Amino acid sequence: MSIDRIVFAVAGAFILISVALAHFVSPYWLWFTVFVGANLFQSAFTGFCPLAMILKKLGRQSGAAF
Structure with missing residues (x-):
């Protein structure tokens, strides 16, 4: 498996984990989603x-992107 796919x-x-945590634990976990997206x-x-x-x-x- 290449670096890109990993x-x-x-x-x-x-x-997915941070969205589940935001739903079940606290909406503040959405900041982790923002961090990953950024x-x-x-x-x-x-x-x-x-x-x-x-x-x-x-x-x-190595893959094509990294």
């Missing part, structure tokens, strides 16, 4: 993604 999978999982948005323009950097250091296969 990043997309982790971001999607974080968004990080995806800025990485589309800058190419900077902390998770991609960590995965690259762990030796994962």
Whole structure:
């Protein structure tokens, strides 16, 4: 699995988890959703993604985006 697919999978999982936490625990968890979305948005323009950097250091296969 390439770095791109891992990043997309982790971001999607974080968004789903934070929406579930906002529904069942507290609406303040939506700020975590905002953080993940903002990080995806800025990485589309800058190419900077902390998770991609960590995965690259762990030796994962690079994808087209990262």
